[in-house]
Amino acid sequence: MLFPYTYVPHSMEKMQGFIDFIFLDVWCKAPGAGPFGLHLFNANPELQEVVTAFHYSDAQGANFFNGHVQNIHGLFAALPPAQIGQLQAWYHGNNNLEQACANNPASLLARYADLDALAPELGQQLATFFKGLYSQSLLGLKALRDKIGDIDDHYQAFVKANATGKCPFCGLSDLFGEYHSKREAYDHYLPKALYPFNSINFRNLVPACHHCNSSYKGSKDSAYTPKDPCSKQVRRKLFYPFAPHPWHVEVQVSLHSSAHENLQPNDITLDFGPPEFAEQIDTWKGVYGIEERYRAKLCGEDARDWLEQALTQQRWHDESQGAKGRPASAYLQEIAEYAHERPWANANFLKYGFLQACAATGMFQAASRSLRAPQSEIATRGSV
Structure with a gap:
């Protein structure tokens, strides 16, 4: 939760x-x-x-x-x-x-x-x-x-x-x-x-x-682990929905491919924190299929649009020599602020993690290099 x-x-x-x-x-x-x-x-x-x-x-x-x-x-x-x-x-x-x-x-x-x-x-x-x-x-x-x-x-x-x-x-x-x-x-x-x-x-x-x-x-038993091969179950912690003190679940995204147009669920690793809520987080992920759903989201059109927005801002910035748009670092900083102030609006908490992961794979640098390359070099690359 x-x-x-x-x-x-x-x-x-x-x-x-x-x-x-x-x-x-x-x-x-x-x-x-x-x-x-x-x-x-x-x-x-x-x-x-x-x-x-x-x-x-x-x-x-x-x-x-x-x-x-x-x-x-x-x-x-x-x-x-x-x-x-x-x-x-x-x-x-x-x-x-x-x-x-x-x-x-x-x-x-x-x-x-x-x-x-x-x-x-x-x-x-x-x-x-x-x-x-x-x-x-x-x-x-x-x-x-x-x-x-x-x-x-x-x-x-x-x-x-x-x-x-x-x-x-x-x-x-x-x-x-x-x-x-x-x-x-x-x-x-x-x-x-x-x-x-x-x-x-x-x-x-x-x-x-x-x-x-x-x-x-559905009717999953949220207070117990799923049955093991011996049909044994054990009690487990879960988030209390009306806790008086809020918590902050951290979601970190890692990508194992820079082919953003054809990203697959297996290309994505999700890490959750903080450690003091590890048991509650594991329960939550299992009961609500969180990892499957977040991976599906990041392989879908919304995530492609998130990346396209960032790449478009960078392209405008590079093509106009800074008169329009923003460099990727500035755009990411803006999304970080949205994720901090309004994490649940527009899935900002997941959007920021995804764009951070895209940056870590070099997607923004590759796009910027492509824009700066001479046209003859681009044509040569396209013919390979």
């Missing part, structure tokens, strides 16, 4: 508060609490109003919500204290996204496979419930929407506070913004297909471009 988002408080957070209450104060207290009933929500009047309205509704989302809350309550009622304690620890761990991303060993992280191993029937019910929470058929119901607000309103507040307009997971794609009638999908940073309890936690919901969200990340 090239840069973190600013977290935006919103009334939609109430939904996570409702789920906290259901899990910790209704389900985990089910043993010995007697039969399920609306009285169990007395301590949370707003949630009680919602479940009461759902009780008298025939909407699919209302039946889904209340039905699962009641069924899961019955399954919790039969659990011993040790299993209740384990589920509570997993619930807190999965919802502490900052510690989960830091791979803090004190913060437990559970997947649905862990729930299935603990209590298979309960695991299946929890999977259906939490995977179905992030659904317009539920979130769009008036009784709930009146309490928590609307996700489209959250998106508008979010893009106003995060106004770069670029996807922070790649730095290449534009995001729908304040003046669009559409919005980006929210990605479940820890995938809801794999991780219970946090599917409606807005610290686990991050707008991402379609390429990052769907084409590359």
Whole structure:
């Protein structure tokens, strides 16, 4: 992740508060609490109003919500204290996204496979419930929407506070913004297909471009390494999307060919830093296909145009004896300033690295020598 988002408080957070209450104060207290009933929500009047309205509704989302809350309550009622304690620890761990991303060993992280191993029937019910929470058929119901607000309103507040307009997971794609009638999908940073309890936690919901969200990340397990030949996985660090202190990912480009008109992915080496974020950077690169995508960008028309702009400036400078254009060194300095001040606009962070690499291969010097060569020499070169 090239840069973190600013977290935006919103009334939609109430939904996570409702789920906290259901899990910790209704389900985990089910043993010995007697039969399920609306009285169990007395301590949370707003949630009680919602479940009461759902009780008298025939909407699919209302039946889904209340039905699962009641069924899961019955399954919790039969659990011993040790299993209740384990589920509570997993619930807190999965919802502490900052510690989960830091791979803090004190913060437990559970997947649905862990729930299935603990209590298979309960695991299946929890999977259906939490995977179905992030659904317009539920979130769009008036009784709930009146309490928590609307996700489209959250998106508008979010893009106003995060106004770069670029996807922070790649730095290449534009995001729908304040003046669009559409919005980006929210990605479940820890995938809801794999991780219970946090599917409606807005610290686990991050707008991402379609390429990052769907084409590359999908349901990859971002918190674990891919399976090795022995099917073993290990926990790993990943960038926390709402980190309070920004970081700066460095991208250095090296080219192994000066044939810029026919540059191939294998001609490009990408190095990333700084070293203190090496593990997070490796996770980010693997999950979002960063190296493949950056190489493809540098082999495409945008990069050819970046180079052509620089060569054109130098050609004008050489042909006019300095009256027009700029030498390559001056142009690169200007791009360096853009990359420092506005790295994500126009992919300046990648543009500068690419042009630096072009300079290192001697492309600008070769172009300048070609312009200064006598016409007879140029003709001779062309006939070889």
